[in-house]
Amino acid sequence: MTELASNGFDLVLAALILGAAVFAMSVRDLFGAVVFFIVYGVFVALAWLRLGAIDVALAEAALGAGLTGMLMIGAVARLARNTGPHGEDDSEEEAQPPVPSATPLAMRIPAMLAAAGVSVALGWAFLALTPAAGLRGPVADNLGASGVANPVTAVLLNFRGWDTLLESVVLLAALVGLWSLARDQDWGLRPGLRQHARANGVLATFGRLLPPFGLLLGIYLVWVGSYQPGGAFQGGTVLAAVWLLVMMAGLMPPPLVTSLRIRAVLVAGPLIFLAIGLIGALAGTFLGLPPAIAKPVTLLIEIALTLSIAATLALLVLGPPQSPLQLPSTPAAAS
Amino acid sequence: MLADTITVVFSAAGLLFFFAGTAGIIRFPDTLSRLHALTKADNVGLGLLIVGLAFQAPDWQSLGKLALIWVLALLAAGTTAQLVARSALSRRAPQAGPPAPLDEP
Numbered sequence: 001m002t003e004l005a006s007n008g009f010d011l012v013l014a015a016l017i018l019g020a021a022v023f024a025m026s027v028r029d030l031f032g033a034v035v036f037f038i039v040y041g042v043f044v045a046l047a048w049l050r051l052g053a054i055d056v057a058l059a060e061a062a063l064g065a066g067l068t069g070m071l072m073i074g075a076v077a078r079l080a081r082n083t084g085p086h087g088e089d090d091s092e093e094e095a096q097p098p099v100p101s102a103t104p105l106a107m108r109i110p111a112m113l114a115a116a117g118v119s120v121a122l123g124w125a126f127l128a129l130t131p132a133a134g135l136r137g138p139v140a141d142n143l144g145a146s147g148v149a150n151p152v153t154a155v156l157l158n159f160r161g162w163d164t165l166l167e168s169v170v171l172l173a174a175l176v177g178l179w180s181l182a183r184d185q186d187w188g189l190r191p192g193l194r195q196h197a198r199a200n201g202v203l204a205t206f207g208r209l210l211p212p213f214g215l216l217l218g219i220y221l222v223w224v225g226s227y228q229p230g231g232a233f234q235g236g237t238v239l240a241a242v243w244l245l246v247m248m249a250g251l252m253p254p255p256l257v258t259s260l261r262i263r264a265v266l267v268a269g270p271l272i273f274l275a276i277g278l279i280g281a282l283a284g285t286f287l288g289l290p291p292a293i294a295k296p297v298t299l300l301i302e303i304a305l306t307l308s309i310a311a312t313l314a315l316l317v318l319g320p321p322q323s324p325l326q327l328p329s330t331p332a333a334a335s
Numbered sequence: 336m337l338a339d340t341i342t343v344v345f346s347a348a349g350l351l352f353f354f355a356g357t358a359g360i361i362r363f364p365d366t367l368s369r370l371h372a373l374t375k376a377d378n379v380g381l382g383l384l385i386v387g388l389a390f391q392a393p394d395w396q397s398l399g400k401l402a403l404i405w406v407l408a409l410l411a412a413g414t415t416a417q418l419v420a421r422s423a424l425s426r427r428a429p430q431a432g433p434p435a436p437l438d439e440p
Contacts, residue, residue: 202417209410213403 010050017043025112028102030079034072041065054229055152058221062237063313070244070317078319147294149227156231157298161287165277168270168305171312175266179257182320190254192318197250207249214242222306226295232302236309243314257321262311269308273301338390345387352380366423374416378409 020043024036041064048057139151139159146154156164179191197203222235246252255262276297277287289297359372385405392398 202414206410206414210407213407 013043013047013050017047021115022112025108025115028108030076030103031073033103034069034076037072038065038069041069055150055225055231055234058229058231058234059237062234062241066241067237067313067317074317074319145291145294147289147291147298148225150225150229150231152229153225153231153298153302157301158289158294161273161277161289161301164305165270165273165287168273168308171309171316172266172270175312175316178316179320182257182322186321186323188256188258189321189323190256191315191321192247192254193322195248195250197248199250204249204251207245207251211242211246214238214245218242218306218310222302225302226299232305233309236306237313239306239310240313240317243310244317247314247318254315254318262315265307265311266315267308269305272304276301342387342390345383345390349380349383349387352376352383356380367420370416370420370423374412378412381405381408 017040020036020040024033024040027033027036041060045057045061045065048054048060136151139155142159143149143151143154146158148154148158197207218235218238220235221230221238222232223230225231225235247254276289280286280288283290353376356372356376359376360369363369363372382405385401389398389401392401
């Protein structure tokens with residue numbers, strides 16, 4: 001009976017994922033498409049949970065659905081602000097309530113066909129693979145030498161630490177690329193739009209209530225990543241969300257892009273990771289961690305990575321530094 | 336066995352409320368009434384669902400986590416509903432600007 005129930009649940013979940021994906025691509029209104037994309041991300045996180053990949057489910061829910069969704073909502077808002085309802089560029093005109101853009105059918109059909117094609121190809125390739133045991137055995141054999149009890153963390157930070165180092169550098173490069181979009185005269189300012197939250201309003205209260213829980217959860221996710229699902233990326237995303245909330249509630253201004261402190265925090269993660277790797281290279285293996293000190297060194301790398309990831313993700317969402325006079329102040333910006 | 340029955344009953348009641356809330360979102364005429372359906376019905380539905388799940392919790396920590404989830408969901412839903420409502424009101428009357436504080440929270 002429970003097997004029937006779990007199979008039924010899986011089938012319904014698969015149908016929901018496909019349905020959300022189809023709706024995300026066929027909805028005409030851009031904002032609606034982004035909302036369906038976020039819903040799709042949540043369903044995929046549930047699917048990862050059903051497959052037993054809890055770390056991936058956490059990362060999908062936090063980064064795939066949450067943070068990417070936020071980035072895309074910001075992009076849609078920016079697009080709506082700079083173009084009229086019919087797509088023409090009227091950034092010089094008087095303020096109007098931002099109208100979400102609509103994608104014409106001619107652009108949506110090729111996108112749907114491409115997505116369907118990739119899905120079919122991936123599904124066929126997956127079904128054509130011969131079932132293999134994978135790397136679970138070798139990872140389990142070497143888990144003791146890695147100093148952590150969670151095999152995913154061991155793979156991410158120890159056995160395949162090279163990939164994680166490159167990932168953190170890519171994040172930093174994305175932020176540098178985003179900041180390079182700022183106009184020359186805006187360079188020394190604070191990133192993102194001016195926040196207009198009322199001083200004692202609902203958002204400000206929320207921004208005072210939530211951060212203690214958020215900080216606790218973020219730090220816990222990083223700490224527990226050594227022996228249970230969790231880790232630097234998941235914890236870092238929660239911390240980024242807390243910082244974003246505090247900034248959006250008007251309780252703290254975003255840092256100046258020229259501030260040395262924020263640059264130190266951004267660079268700390270990849271730099272410490274790279275430094276430890278180079279020290280290991282002097283001893284014989286690049287990014288090699290001797291089993292005796294593996295646990296504290298892994299923890300050090302994780303803490304540095306978490307801080308960098310949190311700062312980078314929050315600044316990515318905020319956007320490049322902007323002069324406040326550049327944008328019309330819409331009533332919708334007031335909260 | 337009794338715990339399972341209670342869980343099913345409460346979860347079914349919660350699902351009914353979610354259903355009603357979704358029907359409200361689809362059928363109500365404007366943003367503010369849709370927000371009513373969204374927040375009231377969905378929060379009660381979530382509460383009933385969590386009460387139902389509480390009977391399956393193996394220890395006090397899980398119970399505490401479920402209660403914390405409910406409180407956080409309530410907080411988030413309430414805050415976002417207020418913000419969306421304020422934005423909808425000011426979009427309706429853009430000349431008036433943000434409305435006078437008729438509800439100081």
